[in-house]
Amino acid sequence: MSDGRWFDGWSPWPELAGLAAAGRSLLPNVPVTPAALARTVTEQLVGRRLTAKVGDREVGLTLAELDYPADSLRLATGRLGDVRIVADDVDWPESEEDGGSIPLRRVAVIAEDVRLRSLPTPAAIPARVRLEIAVSADVLRERVATVRPGIVAAPAGNGLLRIHWAKRPHWGHLTLRPQVAADAVVLVPQTLHIGQKTLRAPKRFQPIELPLPELPPGTRLTKVEPRHDELVLHAVAxxxxxxxxRIPLADLLSWLTTAAMTLTLPKLGTRP
Known part of the structure; x- marks a missing residue:
């Protein structure tokens, strides 16, 4: 059965037919089924530079990926699966006191096992939402130098970081393992490397605490993962x-189509 005929006939969620009609009024010259409309909007958004409002500040980002199994059969049976949204080059604002921004290399939002609910209004319900926030090694280096002047930091692989003294890099380096604290990332010394020798880190080397960037409301940091040239923060929303x-599907569709037409991400709220 074609996308077009599926929603003309029986569907366990008849409101989805109205959702398609709402989409046609917003983007008049595109296919009318929710699945086809979603694919069309995705094609218009991916690769484009967008702006979003965070508080009273504008945040720029480039939508790199919007991946979901959007077919009419899944929509009709109410199980969409995992939805992955990836934005690159995000200018995330610092705290209001600082007024600056921290450049994020990548932000990925993964909504797991998304299901569609019919009553009282059609809505999308994810089982869990995770975030992955990647910052470049340069940002990491600047953050460490701010709290420990004269120290140079870099990812070392195997989930570790390493630091050395900027004035004496040939003296060796210290490896550290990042841990998550209440309001900071704590870099705990592990091993000291001098020439060919590997020693346990002396107790006089104190952990380094890096203040966290201001995360989106309702998120909890769970893990910090150093990679080859970046540091990835894992969080649960x-x-x-x-x-x-609580957000009706029609509002979600309106949000997507508004973004496609204006390249601005409107505030996604609920109906009164």
Missing amino acids: EEWPERLS
Whole structure:
């Protein structure tokens, strides 16, 4: 059965037919089924530079990926699966006191096991929402130098970081393992490398605490992962599944189409 005929006939969620009609009024010259409309909007958004409002500040980002199994059969049976949204080159604002921004290499939002609910209004309900926030090694280096002047830091592989004294790099280096604290990333000394020797880090080397960037509301940092040339923060968005479940599908579609036409991400709220 074609996309077009599926929603003309029986569907366990008849409101989806109205969703397609709403999409046609927003983008008049595109296919009318929700699945086809979603694919069309995705093609218009991916690769484009967008702006979003965070508080009273504008945040720039480039949408790199919007991946979801959007076919009419999944929509009709109410199980969409995992949805992955990736933005590159995000200018994330610092705290209001600082007023600056921290350049994020990549932000990935993964909504797991998304299901469609029919009543009381059609809505999307993810089982869990995770975030992966990647910053470049340059940002890491600047953050460490701010709290420990004269120290140079870089990812070392195997989940570790390493630091050395800028004035005496040939003296060796110290490896550290990042751990998550309440409001900071703590770099705990592990081993001291001098020439060919590897020693346990002396107790006089104190952990380095890096203040966290201001994360989106309702998120909890769970893991810090150093990679070859970046540092990845893993977080769980604990409040997002419930919030998304209160947003009607028609509003989600309107949000996507508005973004496609204006290249501005409007505020995604709920209906009164």
